[in-house]
Amino acid sequence: MTEHDTALDGGPVSSAPRGRSRRAENTDFVCGHCQVLVPANTDGHYRNHCPFCLWSLHVDDKPGDRASDCRQLMQPVGLVEKSGKGWQVVHLCTACGHRQPNRLVVEGTAPDDVDLVAGLMADQQPPPATRGRGRRR
Numbered sequence: 001m002t003e004h005d006t007a008l009d010g011g012p013v014s015s016a017p018r019g020r021s022r023r024a025e026n027t028d029f030v031c032g033h034c035q036v037l038v039p040a041n042t043d044g045h046y047r048n049h050c051p052f053c054l055w056s057l058h059v060d061d062k063p064g065d066r067a068s069d070c071r072q073l074m075q076p077v078g079l080v081e082k083s084g085k086g087w088q089v090v091h092l093c094t095a096c097g098h099r100q101p102n103r104l105v106v107e108g109t110a111p112d113d114v115d116l117v118a119g120l121m122a123d124q125q126p127p128p129a130t131r132g133r134g135r136r137r
Helices: 114-123
Strands: 073-082 086-093 099-103
Touching (some): 086 114
Antiparallel strands (some): 073 086, 086 099
16 A cells, blocks of 8 residues: 555545455445545445446456555446346556456446446447358358
8 A cells, every 4th residue: 555545536545454344345435537426335235336427446456356556547448248247347447458347236325327338338349250260152
């Protein structure tokens, strides 16, 4: 932890050890992108992005480890569906380019904005067609 670490609200990250209980991390915060107060999640999962703009903060190297030293904003760039986890918004770090999927919040006091999620889905490019297979002569 350095004096330059920032939370999603632009303030300092808690000096508590990164291995602390995840329960302590499920708290309100002010979004570093849109500056709206984001309430703690109430659906049994942890909130890791703003439901109003879908932006996140690069705090993990691996999901949940809070080990990244980057601490910069992450832009929502797409959606993926993962078995057992459902739909996830893909975030891209604006500083280092790290990509990280995060579970969508569909229940609770502040579910993710459905229009923004639909916009991410509409903006996605279909996967490229496989070339060189099954060519007809």
